[in-house]
Amino acid sequence: xxRLLSIxxxxxxxxxxxxxxxxxxxxxxxxxxxxxxxxxIAIPIFENNTLQRGLEVQLAESLNKQIQARTxxxxxxxxxxxxxxxxxxxxxxxxQISQAPRTGLxxxxxxxxxxxxxxxxxxxxxxxVARNNFSATSTFVPxxxxxxxxxxxxxxAIEELAIDIVSQLRESW
Numbered sequence: 222x223x224r225l226l227s228i229x230x231x232x233x234x235x236x237x238x239x240x241x242x243x244x245x246x247x248x249x250x251x252x253x254x255x256x257x258x259x260x261x262i263a264i265p266i267f268e269n270n271t272l273q274r275g276l277e278v279q280l281a282e283s284l285n286k287q288i289q290a291r292t293x294x295x296x297x298x299x300x301x302x303x304x305x306x307x308x309x310x311x312x313x314x315x316x317q318i319s320q321a322p323r324t325g326l327x328x329x330x331x332x333x334x335x336x337x338x339x340x341x342x343x344x345x346x347x348x349x350v351a352r353n354n355f356s357a358t359s360t361f362v363p364x365x366x367x368x369x370x371x372x373x374x375x376x377x378a379i380e381e382l383a384i385d386i387v388s389q390l391r392e393s394w
Contacts, residue, residue, distance in 0.1 A: 254391045255292045262294045263302035263343075267336065271313040276334065276379065280310065283383035291387055304349065306390075308338030311354070315371070318360060332374045333358045334382055340390055350389055357382035 264284050269277040284306065285296055299305055312335035319328045335356035340349045359381065361374035 255294070256392050257293050259294055259303055261297035261302045261304070262288060262292075263297050263299040263305045264288065265299055265305065265307055267308040267310050267338070269310045271310055273313040273375075276310050276313065276375070279376065279379045280336075280383060283380050284386060287383045287387040292390070303342070303344055305341050305343055306338060306386075307341065308336050311335050311337055312356070327363055329360055329362050330371075330374075331358055331360045332371070332378050334375075334378045336382065336386075338386060352386075352389060355382075355386065355389075357385060 264281060266281045267277045288294060288296060294304075297303075312333070314333045316331050316333070317327045317329075318331050320326060321328050333356055335354055337351075337353045338355065339351045341347070342349055357378045359374040359377035361369040361371060363369060363371070
């Protein structure tokens with residue numbers, strides 16, 4: 222029985238490995254899906270067109286951490302970098318999701334942050350990736366007893382936004 226199982230595994234292994242490819246556009250890939258010909262990226266602080274101050278600094282910090290943790294690129298100053306990720310925070314909203322039946326006070330609220338961004342190749346001037354109205358949302362419970370703070374939800378939305386933006390910088394699939 223063990224011998225039959227071993228033979229079956231040996232016969233199916235090449236088929237399974239054939240599904241993996243070195244080029245991410247032709248199947249699964251074990252190598253990085255980020256462009257390794259790019260060595261450096263600059264991330265200036267995004268412009269903030271909302272009334273909520275400080276979001277631009279939090280987003281810059283989160284983007285820097287995500288780039289360092291998930292990509293092969295090194296952070297660099299704008300003048301020296303091969304590429305630049307620039308953008309604008311265009312929208313910040315706070316909306317009520319549910320309310321307490323007795324008091325009408327908010328039980329759960331959501332924060333949504335929206336950005337427009339471009340990833341530019343500084344060597345050629347070409348735009349590699351551009352997205353408009355790219356957003357992330359986070360919820361929190363301000364209700365007495367739970368008392369989650371709005372800043373916590375804002376931080377979660379910023380981190381989700383940074384993760385999603387860096388995911389957009391992958392090579393085309």
